[in-house]
Amino acid sequence: QQQVKQSPQSLIVQKGGISIINCAYENTAFDYFPWYQQFPGKGPALLIAIRPDVSEKKEGRFTISFNKSAKQFSLHIMDSQPGDSATYFCAANSKQGAQKLVFGQGTRLTINP
């Protein structure tokens, strides 16, 4: 049972376009929603994270939109660049669950020049 469902599995975007990756969760106890970026041969690295008390968080070209009632959150990459080509994972956990971080299935993003 996948507690965090991520889509699409793969995504191709032209340089300068907007990349959008969506995630949905089931556990209402989740209170921390990070996004990780992974390059080939490397481990995931934290990109941006949000807590459910806000509906949006922006850091540079990266924005998380959060819809608590729908139990959905998404990552938007504005002005996508070839260097953004990587695999992206959404994740979630709760303070009650300590470090039981639950990941989505991952999205392989390719930015064409």
Next chain:
Amino acid sequence: EAQVTQNPRYLITVTGKKLTVTCSQNMNHEYMSWYRQDPGLGLRQIYYSMNVEVTDKGDVPEGYKVSRKEKRNFPLILESPSPNQTSLYFCASSPSEGELNQPQHFGDGTRLSIL
């Protein structure tokens, strides 16, 4: 440099031959975890440790053991590896929560092939 170090990075072995993947962090983090990454499934937690001598099962613990005798080290042990444990493994660490959840720092992974 703050880092999580895993060894080996690559290993091909045979069914039933015990192996250990080491993980060490130099950030004095209390929490450490092991994940396996499989295509289409994302990362799934195998075991985690909240501090020395404190470990607990994650979502897919079957066939694995861990120990946490020192704060910096968290080895993953496969007593009798099987082909379904062929995967990419990641170790991660993070500081204790305090008021808020803390991000996890990942190693660069260990690719295991069990023949």
